Amino acid sequence: xxxxxxxxxxxxxxxxxxxxxxxxxxxxxxxxxxxxxxxxxxxxxxxxxxxxxxxxxxxxxxxxxxxxxxxxxxxxxxxxxxxxxxxxxxxxxxxxxxxxxxxxxxxxxxxxxxxxxxxxxxxxxxxxxxxxxxxxxxxxxxxxxxxxxxxxxxxxxxxxxxxxxxxxxxxxxxxxxxxxxxxxxxxxxxxxxxxxxxxxxxxxxxxxxxxxxxxxxxxxxxxxxxxxxxxxxxxxxxxxxxxxxxxxxxxxxxxxxxxxxxxxxxxxxxxxx
Amino acid sequence: xxxxxxxxxxxxxxxxxxxxxxxxxxxxxxxxxxxxxxxxxxxxxxxxxxxxxxxxxxxxxxxxxxxxxxxxxxxxxxxxxxxxxxxxxxxxxxxxxxxxxxxxxxxxxxxxxxxxxxxxxxxxxxxxxxxxxxxxxxxxxxxxxxxxxxxxxxxxxxxxxxxxxxxxxxxxxxxxxxxxxxxxxxxxxxxxxxxxxxxxxxxxxxxxxxxxxxxxxxxxxxxxxxxxxxxxxxxxxxxxxxxxxxxxxxxxxxxxxxxxxxxxxxxxxxxxx
Amino acid sequence: xxxxxxxxxxxxxxxxxxxxxxxxxxxxxxxxxxxxxxxxxxxxxxxxxxxxxxxxxxxxxxxxxxxxxxxxxxxxxxxxxxxxxxxxxxxxxxxxxxxxxxxxxxxxxxxxxxxxxxxxxxxxxxxxxxxxxxxxxxxxxxxxxxxxxxxxxxxxxxxxxxxxxxxxxxxxxxxxxxxxxxxxxxxxxxxxxxxxxxxxxxxxxxxxxxxxxxxxxxxxxxxxxxxxxxxxxxxxxxxxxxxxxxxxxxxxxxxxxxxxxxxxxxxxxxxxx
Numbered sequence: 172x173x174x175x176x177x178x179x180x181x182x183x184x185x186x187x188x189x190x191x192x193x194x195x196x197x198x199x200x201x202x203x204x205x206x207x208x209x210x211x212x213x214x215x216x217x218x219x220x221x222x223x224x225x226x227x228x229x230x231x232x233x234x235x236x237x238x239x240x241x242x243x244x245x246x247x248x249x250x251x252x253x254x255x256x257x258x259x260x261x262x263x264x265x266x267x268x269x270x271x272x273x274x275x276x277x278x279x280x281x282x283x284x285x286x287x288x289x290x291x292x293x294x295x296x297x298x299x300x301x302x303x304x305x306x307x308x309x310x311x312x313x314x315x316x317x318x319x320x321x322x323x324x325x326x327x328x329x330x331x332x333x334x335x336x337x338x339x340x341x342x343x344x345x346x347x348x349x350x351x352x353x354x355x356x357x358x359x360x361x362x363x364x365x366x367x368x369x370x371x372x373x374x375x376x377x378x379x380x381x382x383x384x385x386x387x388x389x390x391x392x393x394x395x396x397x398x399x400x401x402x403x404x405x406x407x408x409x410x411x412x413x414x415x416x417x418x419x420x421x422x423x424x425x426x427x428x429x430x431x432x433x434x435x436x437x438x439x440x441x442x443x444x
Numbered sequence: 445x446x447x448x449x450x451x452x453x454x455x456x457x458x459x460x461x462x463x464x465x466x467x468x469x470x471x472x473x474x475x476x477x478x479x480x481x482x483x484x485x486x487x488x489x490x491x492x493x494x495x496x497x498x499x500x501x502x503x504x505x506x507x508x509x510x511x512x513x514x515x516x517x518x519x520x521x522x523x524x525x526x527x528x529x530x531x532x533x534x535x536x537x538x539x540x541x542x543x544x545x546x547x548x549x550x551x552x553x554x555x556x557x558x559x560x561x562x563x564x565x566x567x568x569x570x571x572x573x574x575x576x577x578x579x580x581x582x583x584x585x586x587x588x589x590x591x592x593x594x595x596x597x598x599x600x601x602x603x604x605x606x607x608x609x610x611x612x613x614x615x616x617x618x619x620x621x622x623x624x625x626x627x628x629x630x631x632x633x634x635x636x637x638x639x640x641x642x643x644x645x646x647x648x649x650x651x652x653x654x655x656x657x658x659x660x661x662x663x664x665x666x667x668x669x670x671x672x673x674x675x676x677x678x679x680x681x682x683x684x685x686x687x688x689x690x691x692x693x694x695x696x697x698x699x700x701x702x703x704x705x706x707x708x709x710x711x712x713x714x715x716x717x
Numbered sequence: 718x719x720x721x722x723x724x725x726x727x728x729x730x731x732x733x734x735x736x737x738x739x740x741x742x743x744x745x746x747x748x749x750x751x752x753x754x755x756x757x758x759x760x761x762x763x764x765x766x767x768x769x770x771x772x773x774x775x776x777x778x779x780x781x782x783x784x785x786x787x788x789x790x791x792x793x794x795x796x797x798x799x800x801x802x803x804x805x806x807x808x809x810x811x812x813x814x815x816x817x818x819x820x821x822x823x824x825x826x827x828x829x830x831x832x833x834x835x836x837x838x839x840x841x842x843x844x845x846x847x848x849x850x851x852x853x854x855x856x857x858x859x860x861x862x863x864x865x866x867x868x869x870x871x872x873x874x875x876x877x878x879x880x881x882x883x884x885x886x887x888x889x890x891x892x893x894x895x896x897x898x899x900x901x902x903x904x905x906x907x908x909x910x911x912x913x914x915x916x917x918x919x920x921x922x923x924x925x926x927x928x929x930x931x932x933x934x935x936x937x938x939x940x941x942x943x944x945x946x947x948x949x950x951x952x953x954x955x956x957x958x959x960x961x962x963x964x965x966x967x968x969x970x971x972x973x974x975x976x977x978x979x980x981x982x983x984x985x986x987x988x989x990x
Contacts, residue, residue: 192758193466193739193742193758194742194743194746194756194758195743195746196466196467197467197468197470197471197640197641197743198690198743200467200468200640200641201639201640201689201690201693204638204639204640204689205638205688205689205690210467210640211537211540212465212466212467212507212508213508213537213541214508214510215508215509215510215511215543216511217510217511217543218509218510218541218543218544221540221541221542221543222537222540222541225540225541234758235758235759235760235761236761236764237760237761237763237764237785238761238762238763238785239510239511239512239785264757264759264768267757267767267768267771268759268764268767268768268771269767270761270763270764270767271764365750365751365974366747366750367743367746367747367750367756368743368746409686413955413971413972413975414971415751415970415971415972415973415974415975416747416750416751416970416971416974417744417747417751417966417967417968417969417970417971417974418967418968418971420690420747421690421691421694421967422690422691423690424688424689424690425686425687425688425689425690425691426686426688427688428638428688428689428690429686429688466739469739469740470740470741470743470744470913470914471963473740473741473913473914474912474913474962474963474966477911477912477913477962478911478961478962478963483740483913484810484813485738485739485740485780485781486781486810486814487781487783488781488782488783488784488816489784490783490784490816491782491783491814491816491817494813494814494815494816495810495813495814498813498814512783512784512785682959693963694963694964694967695963695964696963697961697962697963698959698960698961698962698963698964699959699961700961701911701961701962701963702959702961
């Protein structure tokens with residue numbers, strides 16, 4: 172199943188429109204190319220509707236949102252909805268400021284998202300109006316552990332049912348859920364938290380998976396999470412002792428570049444709940 | 445000839461003003477440093493005229509244009525024209541949206557460009573009002589192949605004559621033409637299409653070549669195209685089996701860093717038409 | 718002493734708010750993670766006060782300042798002052814345009830900085846209203862050499878006394894001074910000038926050092942300068958003959974990732990003046 176999700180990306184080379192932050196945008200573009208997609212970035216209200224129209228899907232990331240780009244997010248999101256394109260929300264820093272939290276709320280109200288992907292603190296903020304986002308990283312107090320996993324899975328399903336979106340909560344243990352079932356994923360490596368943008372990269376790549384697998388949003392989202400985590404594991408194995416987080420970033424993208432459906436299928440570690 | 449073009453960059457260390465997209469800007473800055481130039485980025489209408497005045501040349505790339513930066517492109521372009529500085533236009537995504545297409549048209553009307561550099565779909569859009577730009581990549585239907593090469597060379601010369609600019613169309617086969625003669629260049633590697641920003645990097649570096657060789661814009665532009673393609677070839681030879689597009693990007697910039705006039709001269713593959 | 722400065726960063730994982738340029742922002746984020754800090758970027762006037770409030774310190778870099786982000790710099794700086802957070806100014810390109818020079822002046826007037834860090838041309842511009850900034854790089858005529866060192870140290874102390882900030886002038890020889898004493902630092906490698914953003918990265922990392930060592934701003938700033946220079950030396954030793962500036966950048970960040978207090982202590986080359 173995982174295998175087909177990736178193979179479909181490579182077969183169809185989906186063009187993905189990204190309204191994303193300027194911190195990690197280059198890595199987002201390169202990982203999209205690595206997985207077989209094609210990126211375009213456009214964030215001006217005067218440009219985004221046409222650009223999203225020629226694309227297959229839209230990735231909205233609020234990491235460095237501003238007064239000019241926020242309206243562009245709404246315009247692009249609504250146009251993508253009209254056209255039936257998958258749209259992903261990455262609510263970077265929701266809970267860390269009112270502008271971020273309120274923009275994410277408004278976006279959820281006016282745009283139908285196919286996937287909402289964030290860390291547990293961000294998703295809690297969106298679902299419950301609480302959560303203690305520590306900047307752009309999840310708070311330790313919120314972390315999904317083996318102990319809190321069952322509750323977190325139920326929480327994800329409930330939020331998915333409410334939003335009619337697939338909910339992807341990523342962290343040490345990842346949960347990808349719709350209203351009825353959830354993938355619990357155990358791929359990844361702790362050192363991924365020492366690179367800026369693994370979440371942003373995943374959101375960009377996941378959008379390509381959604382475009383290429385329009386009938387299987389849940390599986391596509393889960394496959395993207397497994398692919399990212401597996402790339403993190405495989406890249407980590409190839410690190411020399413003196414390699415640090417910057418080299419690790421390059422190697423993770425390289426691993427996606429070389430990942431085949433078979434590698435993904437055999438390396439994906441997940442269970443259904 | 446190629447040799448002198450690069451040597452002059454290293455001798456004079458041209459300062460290049462870039463109004464460029466935020467996706468690939470870091471690679472543009474690093475490749476400018478690698479080739480012996482010096483980059484400065486500035487895109488606010490209140491800043492660009494003074495900045496371009498202290499530079500030797502200007503690189504305008506519309507990849508993430510917006511309502512604030514578009515006026516800056518005109519101001520900087522006109523100031524650079526006044527001062528006799530070379531100005532390059534990289535019409536990223538022309539044909540993909542009206543804002544991009546119209547901005548590129550307007551820029552061509554109000555700024556005299558030394559070089560217009562893009563993929564075949566972008567250049568067709570500017571020249572003919574058609575072309576089927578696929579996002580920021582050229583459409584396969586437009587591609588310059590051995591079969592369509594003669595026609596493409598004539599097209600490039602005609603557009604160059606009309607715009608009084610050197611026209612650089614880059615792809616699997618590159619064409620760099622003025623109104624009378626054209627370089628047909630066969631350097632490069634297909635994997636370069638799997639990295640974001642090879643075109644943007646080339647535009648930045650080419651501007652340094654133009655500044656350093658003010659009497660030889662055609663040759664300077666052709667030398668930059670050969671250098672980029674050759675770096676792509678040489679970096680590809682050094683890839684380990686597990687290296688992917690992210691490492692490839694680093695190695696291409698590294699190859700420019702170490703490229704000598706001699707390496708360029710002996711590795712450049714071109715013919716005149 | 719150096720040792721404790723770095724160890725305190727790793728112990729406390731300071732969250733640093735960066736209003737920084739889009740050229741080098743990804744490297745700034747990754748080096749902050751590498752040293753043990755945590756980065757957040759936010760530059761919209763509607764977002765920065767809340768974001769800076771949840772952080773420990775603020776890094777203001779004017780490298781690609783614009784009409785929207787300039788007011789954000791003032792709002793964030795004043796809020797950080799209110800909260801007693803360390804605030805660093807990196808006056809990129811001061812002296813190269815009036816907008817940059819005047820913004821830096823205004824910021825110094827309305828925000829109390831903990832550290833002002835720039836190259837000699839930028840700092841001369843701020844201190845004397847002169848200096849011949851060559852784009853974003855220091856002018857050779859301004860360079861701190863063994864011959865001009867004594868004068869430069871006095872100049873730095875005087876400017877530090879006047880601004881009540883630690884003044885860090887970085888170049889081939891670095892000076893980090895308050896009104897009374899100065900560190901003269903001789904770490905680093907000439908090839909660091911061939912990478913975009915070593916200054917920006919240092920400013921980001923230095924802010925983390927300031928947050929983690931609130932009672933020792935002078936030592937913290939000096940330790941960050943030594944760490945950056947030492948990483949440049951160690952990374953350079955590990956370069957293969959074909960490695961260029963892009964790989965060097967990755968290896969410098971990697972060196973910070975693996976740097977221990979002991980490595981820093983034994984590798985730091987400084988004297989007090």
